[in-house]
Amino acid sequence: MPAQKKHQVAIIGSGNWGSTMGKIVAENTASNPDLFHHDVRMWVFEEDIQVPDDSQHRSKYGDKEQKLTSVINNVHENVKYLPGIKLPENLIATPDIVSAVQDATILIFNLPHQFIGKTLDQIKGKHLPYTRGISCIKGVDVSDGIITLYSELIMEKLGIYCGALSGANIAPEVAAEHLCETTIGYDPPPMDLTSGDGCPKDNLIKVDEQRQAKTKPSSIQLERMPQEYAHVDAELWETLFARPYFFVHVVKDVAGVALSGALKNIIALAAGFVAGKQWGENTKAAIIRLGIQEMVLFGRTWFPRSVNERTFTEESAGIADLVASCYGGRNVRSATHAVEKGVSVGEIEETEMNGQKLQGVSTAQTVYAFLEKHEKTEDFPLFCAVNRIVEGRAKVDDMPAILNKK
Template identity: 45%
Template sequence: MTNITKEKVCLIGSGNWGSAIAKIVGRNVTKHSAYDSEVRMWVFEEIVEGQRLTDIINSRHENVKYLPGIQLPENVVAVPQLLDAVKDATLLIFVIPHQFVKGVCEQLKGNIHPEARAISLIKGVDISKGGLHLISDLIKDHLEIDVSVLMGANIASEVAEENFCESTIGCTNRQNGEAFRKVLNSPYFRVAIVDDVAGVELCGALKNVVAIGAGLVDGLKMGENTKAAIIRIGLMEMKKFSQTFYKGVRDETYFESCGVADVITTCFGGRNRRVAEAHVTTGKSFEVLEQEMLNGQKLQGTLTALEVHHILKAKHMVVDFPFFTTVYRICYEGRPARAIVDDI
C-alpha cells in the first residue's frame, strides 16, 4: 500500500465484543511503527447514568454498559458520528449485529479511505436479495473493498479478562490478513490465518443455531450425553450446509478455532445457550428474553435460524437439515422444546 504512511484502525461497533477487541487493538497499535497510535471506535450514542456513553468511555476508559469493569487503553477514542470515526482509517474492523450492516454500509459508501480494507467479526448471514450471502460479501459489494473475517471460540468477557484463547482469520489476500493479524494477535488471543473466508464466516454464523439447541437441552435437563449428541449433529449440519451452498469450503476449517472450538464454547457459555435454556425454564418467548437478559445486545441464533430456514425452504431442502429446521420451528412456530430430540 504505497500511498499509506501509517495504517489507521477504526472499530465500527462498541458492544461487549467490540470493546474487548478494542482493548487488544489499542495495545497492539502502539507496538508497531507502521500503525497510527490512535484507534477510533464508533459508538452508537446512548445516555447511561445521565451521561453520554462516549463521554464516559473517553473519560473513564471503560464501556460501563457493555463491558463494565474492563479498562480500555487511553488511545481508544469513542466517537459518536460514524463518518468522523472512519475518517482516514485504512483498516476497518466491523463488529456490529448483522442486521445493521446494510444501513452502516450505505452511510460509509463513498466516505472511506481509498485504500481501506476491512475485517468482519460479525456473525450471521444475509438473505435480503433472495439468496444466501455472506456478511463479508455484503460489505465488500457495498464498499468495493477487500474484506477478511475473524471468528473463533471467543466469549467477549473472557477475552477481556485475558484468558487464553484462539481465533481464526479467513482471507483471500494474505497481505491484508497479516495486517489485521498484527493488530489482533496477542499472547492471550492467538490468531491463525486460513484462506477460506466462506468456511470461517459460516462457522461463526451457524454455531449460534447449534447453541440454541444446546441451551434447550440444558433447560430440559437431559444431561451431557444428549448435549454432546446435539452438538455433534449440529456441527455436521453446519458443515453440510456450508459445503452445499459454497464451493471450496474446506474440511480442515472445522478443526480451527472458528469451527469445533467455537461450537463447544458457544454451546456451554454463550448468550444463545443461556437464553434458550431460559426459554425452557421460564416459558417466555425468545423475544422477551432477549430484552430481559441481554442488556441491549442481540440474540443472533434465532435470527440466523430464521434466515437459514428461508434458504432451505426456497431450495426445497428443509427435510435435509432436520436440526436447523427443528430449531427454527421451536423458535418461531411454537414447537415444544422437547422437539430438539424428538424431531431430529
C-alpha cells in the first residue's frame, strides 16, 4: 500500500554536525516528495551573533548583532558553526523546540551530550507519541557502574524508539561532500504485521540481561506508528540519509554503533602516545588492532544480547571511524604533542586548549572507573594503560610490557 501520509523530519541541534545532517536530510526530503514533507525543521539554540568579518554575508549584515536563526533562514548558511557551506533552502531554522518537534514523525538528535537531558525535558509530551528517533550523539552515559547509550536515554525519557548513527564523519569534510560512509543502527522490537513500523504498543524494549541485572529493567511501551506512513526501516533511512558522496549502511546493532563512537577516543590517545615516541606505522597499526579487540570484548561483555562484533571490525562506525580518529583530530594530536614535549595530556589541555577536556581523556577515566567497579581492568590492558598514562601512573614506555599477553 503506498504511503498516504508524509513523514515530517526535524533536526534537534545545529552545530557543525547537526547543520551537516540538516543539509543532507533536506536535500533528500526535497528529492523524495512522495515520502517526506519538503521542509525540514532544525531546532537552533538561539544566539545573538555577529556575522564574521570574512563571511561573504558580512556586507549584508555589517557588524550588527543578529539572531542565528534569522541568518540561517535568510542566507542559508550557518555562518557561526558551519561557515562556507550552502544549506538547502528547505532547511528551516527555528529557535522554538516545541514547534520544531510537534508534527515530526522523525527526530534526529544531534547536540552535545551535556545538553541532552535538558533538551529531552523540553520535548517530553510535546512530540507525536509514535515518532521515531536517530541519535547522532557521540559517547555513552556511565554512572554508578551502569552504562547507558544516548539512544536508550532518549527511549526512556520520551517513550519512543530511537536508533543511532555514527561513522568516520568529520563534519566539515562531509559538508564539503567528500566521499565517506556512515552506519545507522536500528532495531525496533519484533514486527507486528499490522503496524506501520513494527513497534506494537504492548511490546517491551528489552535491555541486555546482564545489564538488566545491574540496573533497573528498562521496559517501555511503544506507540505504533499509523499505517498511513511509509514503513520506518533500513530502506527509509537510506533514502533519508544517503547521498552520492555519503554511503549509508543500516545494521541492527545499535549498541555497537554507539559504543564505537565513544571507545575510539581512548584508542586515539594511545595512538598519539606511540606517535609521539616515533615508534612508527607498525606500532600505531598494532594499537588500532588491539584497540578493536578491546572494543569487541567490551561490547560482548556488557551488551551480550545486542552487540554484533562485526560492527566494530567491519562498519564505518567501528574500524573506519577508529582509523580516522587515530590519524586526525584533537585526541591523537594532543597526545602526540604531550609525549613530544614530555608533559602530561592534562598540561596540553591547560596550556593549549584553554582547559577544555579532550573527549579521550574523559572517556578513558569514565571507562576505567566502570571497569574497576566491575573488576574487569585486567581484561582491558590498553584502555586501562591509557588512563594510567593520563593520570601519570604509567609511562608510554611501559606499553609493550602492559600489552604483551605472554
